[in-house]
Amino acid sequence: MKVIAINGSPRKKGNTAELIKRALEGAKEGGAKTKLYHLYELEYTGCVSCFACKKKGNDCKGLCVIKDDLKEVLEEILKCDALIIGSPIYFSDVTGEIRSFLERFLFPILSYNEGEREQLKKSIPSAFIYTMNVPREQYESGSYKALTERNQDIIGGLLKAESRTLVSCDTYQFKDYDKYNASRFSVEEKEKVRKEQFPLDLQEAFEIGKQLSLKLT
Ligand SMILES: Cc1cc2nc3c(=O)[nH]c(=O)nc-3n(C[C@H](O)[C@H](O)[C@H](O)COP(=O)(O)O)c2cc1C
Numbered sequence: 001m002k003v004i005a006i007n008g009s010p011r012k013k014g015n016t017a018e019l020i021k022r023a024l025e026g027a028k029e030g031g032a033k034t035k036l037y038h039l040y041e042l043e044y045t046g047c048v049s050c051f052a053c054k055k056k057g058n059d060c061k062g063l064c065v066i067k068d069d070l071k072e073v074l075e076e077i078l079k080c081d082a083l084i085i086g087s088p089i090y091f092s093d094v095t096g097e098i099r100s101f102l103e104r105f106l107f108p109i110l111s112y113n114e115g116e117r118e119q120l121k122k123s124i125p126s127a128f129i130y131t132m133n134v135p136r137e138q139y140e141s142g143s144y145k146a147l148t149e150r151n152q153d154i155i156g157g158l159l160k161a162e163s164r165t166l167v168s169c170d171t172y173q174f175k176d177y178d179k180y181n182a183s184r185f186s187v188e189e190k191e192k193v194r195k196e197q198f199p200l201d202l203q204e205a206f207e208i209g210k211q212l213s214l215k216l217t
Helices: 015-029 070-079 096-106 136-141 143-159 187-214
Strands: 002-007 033-038 084-089 126-131 164-168
Touching: 002 015, 002 187, 015 084, 015 126, 015 164, 033 070, 033 136, 070 084, 070 096, 084 187, 096 143, 126 143, 126 187, 136 143, 143 164, 143 187, 164 187
Parallel strands: 002 033, 002 084, 084 126, 126 164
Antiparallel strands: none
16 A cells, blocks of 8 residues: 655745655554655656647556656556645645646546546545645635635546645744745744644644545555
């Protein structure tokens, strides 16, 4: 039983990575083997619209044909039992690396045939972890929630299994706010969220990871 995680943040020790690592700890406790990929270590592009995965008689089996650093990651994902994806929010969306990753991962799975949504032989339960600067109320009321709901629908549909969403808001961006031009943020409020809410988010990540792996046994 294997759970693969994808870190779509450039920071290997940032908020997103911390939550992903905690989710993997939960998966391990549930008995899974785990593997974490940091996308920013890899050289790859988004979909190049070659349509090899849509050609009649193709042998892609849901795997993108492009041979770059993402190939191994995509092969591993198609073999795994559960998937965890993490991304910070950059300009109201996932990071560019996650966007390119999703194009390469999901487009070969998507079917263009009438009456067929996807072409995946198995189902892969998943979770998407988002971190962002905005407070929870802004996430709930704005376009952010629509983004996470849309991704949940697309990923759950194409992977034919439940896709969970974890949202960590109002994240702590710098170790020392005094050293940065960031006067629009209240350091006290940021510290409060970091101390009181972030540990709860970590716990939720752990539970999600554990539940993902327990469902597999
Ligand atoms: C280029 C850039 C753009 C960002 N845009 C947004 C944004 O639109 N909305 C938001 O809430 N936070 C935004 N943030 C804040 C990050 O989403 C937030 O700090 C996140 O937790 C960082 O994740 P990390 O610690 O894993 O790097 C942005 C940060 C960067 C560096």
